[in-house]
Amino acid sequence: DAGITQSPRYKITETGRQVTLMCHQTWSHSYMFWYRQDLGHGLRLIYYSAAADITDKGEVPDGYVVSRSKTENFPLTLESATRSQTSVYFCASSLGGGWATEAFFGQGTRLTVV
Amino acid sequence: AQSVTQLGSHVSVSEGALVLLRCNYSSSVPPYLFWYVQYPNQGLQLLLKYTTGATLVKGINGFEAEFKKSETSFHLTKPSAHMSDAAEYFCAVSDKTSYDKVIFGPGTSLSVIP
Numbered sequence: 001d002a003g004i005t006q007s008p009r010y011k012i013t014e015t016g017r018q019v020t021l022m023c024h025q026t027w028s029h030s031y032m033f034w035y036r037q038d039l040g041h042g043l044r045l046i047y048y049s050a051a052a053d054i055t056d057k058g059e060v061p062d063g064y065v066v067s068r069s070k071t072e073n074f075p076l077t078l079e080s081a082t083r084s085q086t087s088v089y090f091c092a093s094s095l096g097g098g099w100a101t102e103a104f105f106g107q108g109t110r111l112t113v114v
Numbered sequence: 115a116q117s118v119t120q121l122g123s124h125v126s127v128s129e130g131a132l133v134l135l136r137c138n139y140s141s142s143v144p145p146y147l148f149w150y151v152q153y154p155n156q157g158l159q160l161l162l163k164y165t166t167g168a169t170l171v172k173g174i175n176g177f178e179a180e181f182k183k184s185e186t187s188f189h190l191t192k193p194s195a196h197m198s199d200a201a202e203y204f205c206a207v208s209d210k211t212s213y214d215k216v217i218f219g220p221g222t223s224l225s226v227i228p
Contacts (some may be wrong), residue, residue: 042221103160106156
């Protein structure tokens with residue numbers, strides 16, 4: 001299917017475990033982003049990528065790792081999950097540089113750390 | 115530092131009534147401005163955006179917003195609410211020079227009463 005897909009949609013994991021959230025887009029967009037959504041905070045940028053093999057930190061990067069070996073994939077890894085990382089995670093992509101271009105969002109991954 | 119405030123975490127309107135969702139930003143220079151909508155269990159979808167030019171911006175589903183530099187505001191309006199407008203609405207602002215400066219507001223939940 002065309003678009004941006006996230007997997008899994010729901011995940012429960014234990015404190016201390018490593019977990020990877022997947023993001024795949026079929027548009028060949030240059031830019032990809034990971035956000036977390038928490039009540040009262042809106043969306044906060046975790047990491048973003050301008051192209052394959054180019055990544056940079058956003059507002060709340062601690063405890064997260066990203067990679068982008070291929071343009072279409074942008075996985076987010078929680079190296080040692082903590083309860084504070086319980087959240088809804090959104091992946092997004094955009095065609096070009098700057099936010100004058102529209103960002104397209106995936107449907108989100110709801111992660112619960114117990 | 116940029117910030118976005120949305121007055122009212124929850125707004126209720128009657129079907130057919132005017133929708134007004136407020137957004138104020140703080141930025142040293144006129145930024146890019148966006149409104150996104152999030153339906154239940156879905157990702158965010160762009161409603162409209164302001165970059166440069168005309169200060170009244172029209173978006174999808176009959177929504178529009180006006181950029182008022184003197185008031186640092188970008189309020190979202192729709193003349194007549196429809197039941198399908200019930201959703202979460204996010205105002206976002208970005209610095210024109212850096213992608214990681216995209217800041218989302220905390221969101222406003224809109225309910226439409228039949």
